[in-house]
Amino acid sequence: MTIKDIFMLVVTWLHAISAVTWVGGSIFYLLVLRPFSSDYENRDSTAGLNLASTFQNIVNTCIITLIATGVVLATDRLTEDGVGSPYVITLGFKAILSIWMFIQVESQRRQSRALETMQTKDPAKRLSIFTKTIQSLSGYNAIVIVGIIVLFLSDILDLLFEKSLGNG
Numbered sequence: 381m382t383i384k385d386i387f388m389l390v391v392t393w394l395h396a397i398s399a400v401t402w403v404g405g406s407i408f409y410l411l412v413l414r415p416f417s418s419d420y421e422n423r424d425s426t427a428g429l430n431l432a433s434t435f436q437n438i439v440n441t442c443i444i445t446l447i448a449t450g451v452v453l454a455t456d457r458l459t460e461d462g463v464g465s466p467y468v469i470t471l472g473f474k475a476i477l478s479i480w481m482f483i484q485v486e487s488q489r490r491q492s493r494a495l496e497t498m499q500t501k502d503p504a505k506r507l508s509i510f511t512k513t514i515q516s517l518s519g520y521n522a523i524v525i526v527g528i529i530v531l532f533l534s535d536i537l538d539l540l541f542e543k544s545l546g547n548g
Contacts, residue, residue, distance in 0.1 A: 395449035403527040
């Protein structure tokens with residue numbers, strides 16, 4: 381095993397750990413923390429704010445790590461012989477979705493801060509099924525859904541790369 385092999389192994393591992401941490405943490409947030417916090421929204425929110433701040437720091441670290449390691453991985457893979465257009469197209473699609481996710485995270489943060497200052501809860505207000513569906517497929521939920529798709533695209537890229545090594 382060469383120094384380059386070890387370096388690429390570490391870069392690949394950091395990339396995977398960052399992706400799984402972000403997407404897994406987001407799923408945990410959606411399925412556990414958000415429902416829990418909405419049940420206790422009238423209580424002291426200091427713990428919730430601390431938790432949100434900590435998770436935000438983790439997400440920021442993951443984004444920086446994903447960008448840095450993603451550039452290294454893409455450069456390494458694209459310089460290999462035998463990498464075909466299916467790999468390049470899939471990688472491009474993954475990159476576009478990833479960039480969209482990074483932009484959405486910042487957009488959601490700004491929107492959340494704006495809503496916190498002007499939000500009033502009206503329990504008598506009922507949302508239609510259509511509105512609930514649109515809300516469940518947008519915002520932070522959409523980031524998680526796209527994150528899962530990006531993880532799937534990573535597996536497709538691995539398969540395409542291994543196949544190109546076998547043919548090259």
